[in-house]
Amino acid sequence: MLRLGLIGAGRWGKVYIRTIEEMAPRLRLIRVATSRPENSWKDLVASPDCDAVIIATPAPLHAEMVRACLEAGKPCIAEKPLCFDAATAQALKEQADKARLPVLVNYIHLYNPATRALKKAVVSAGKPIRAILTEGMDLGPFRADTGTLWDRCPHDVALCLDLMSGAGPVSDFSAAGAFPDAQGRPEMVTLRLGWQGGATAWIQTGRLSPQKKRTLSVITDSFLFHFDEQAAVKCRRIPFDYPGRTEAARSGPLPKEGEPLPAPEKPAPMEVMLSAFADQVEKQAPLEGLGLTVELTRVLEGCAKLLKI
Numbered sequence: 001m002l003r004l005g006l007i008g009a010g011r012w013g014k015v016y017i018r019t020i021e022e023m024a025p026r027l028r029l030i031r032v033a034t035s036r037p038e039n040s041w042k043d044l045v046a047s048p049d050c051d052a053v054i055i056a057t058p059a060p061l062h063a064e065m066v067r068a069c070l071e072a073g074k075p076c077i078a079e080k081p082l083c084f085d086a087a088t089a090q091a092l093k094e095q096a097d098k099a100r101l102p103v104l105v106n107y108i109h110l111y112n113p114a115t116r117a118l119k120k121a122v123v124s125a126g127k128p129i130r131a132i133l134t135e136g137m138d139l140g141p142f143r144a145d146t147g148t149l150w151d152r153c154p155h156d157v158a159l160c161l162d163l164m165s166g167a168g169p170v171s172d173f174s175a176a177g178a179f180p181d182a183q184g185r186p187e188m189v190t191l192r193l194g195w196q197g198g199a200t201a202w203i204q205t206g207r208l209s210p211q212k213k214r215t216l217s218v219i220t221d222s223f224l225f226h227f228d229e230q231a232a233v234k235c236r237r238i239p240f241d242y243p244g245r246t247e248a249a250r251s252g253p254l255p256k257e258g259e260p261l262p263a264p265e266k267p268a269p270m271e272v273m274l275s276a277f278a279d280q281v282e283k284q285a286p287l288e289g290l291g292l293t294v295e296l297t298r299v300l301e302g303c304a305k306l307l308k309i
């Protein structure tokens, strides 16, 4: 049994509480800390009763709390974003590697069985990725401490980096934003990421859409793979002649339906993530490390500079 302490019991912390209850007896929630001084998070981290810690507080607190967990010898899950600059991400990675302690940053869509099924289909098709398109939209959540770039884009960038792992670092990127909030941070953000091999990712995120959207499309020379969290058929594979698309279009409209790919709806992504973390802590799986997070933070820090925020 893994005994967990949770820091932050707000909207998202409550989802942790529910999921951990459902995962008994493998997981058990021992302590919860909030901003109330009588439930100090430092006491929780130091408590010998907690084998590992979950950090679901506002983003500016994550780095300090992860550092304290590592100093106390505790594996931890941190909500995204881990931090706002690559130097801090790199320092935390080195601290975690040295301590040989798992630190998992929760990019929740990486633990969705449907996006995993899509990735598996892309990999088994065996062709290089030419393009990735993602959309992550909703109305809110509006947070005083984090704008769209750092609140929503980590999900999209994590999906792209995970798909492109092995292609080297992002070699160039650009960013555009619109509709600044009171602190000048754009509510809608578009990012373009490029890799040396010629692949490009196009990311559209925002919190001014009345319609919740989470889509991911991956284009190779022969197929378009598509995931849509809101659709009845979540994953599809559509035959698509990407290099010859203009020629192919002459023979009639492209079939957009394609074939459904098996996309399991269960277990819930948070359950998959907690189970992967428990495996890491119990050393049944290799340490995941913070490599993806360092690269993600480097890219978003660069985009923040381009957006002048």
Ligand SMILES: NC(=O)c1ccc[n+]([C@@H]2O[C@H](COP(=O)([O-])OP(=O)(O)OC[C@H]3O[C@@H](n4cnc5c(N)ncnc54)[C@H](OP(=O)(O)O)[C@@H]3O)[C@@H](O)[C@H]2O)c1
Pocket (backbone or CB within 6 Å): 007, 008, 009, 010, 011, 012, 013, 033, 034, 035, 036, 041, 056, 057, 058, 059, 061, 079, 080, 081, 106, 107, 108, 141, 151
């Ligand atoms: N991965 C995902 O899909 C996903 C989805 C939603 C949110 N998140 C992330 O989860 C985090 C929390 O979001 P939320 O929507 O749950 O926020 P929230 O509703 O504002 O809850 C924040 C929690 O943190 C606690 N807190 C604030 N300052 C603290 C401090 N100094 N010490 C200890 N606890 C403190 C608050 O305590 P009080 O209860 O005393 O106010 C509250 O319980 C954010 O980083 C967000 O990005 C991730």
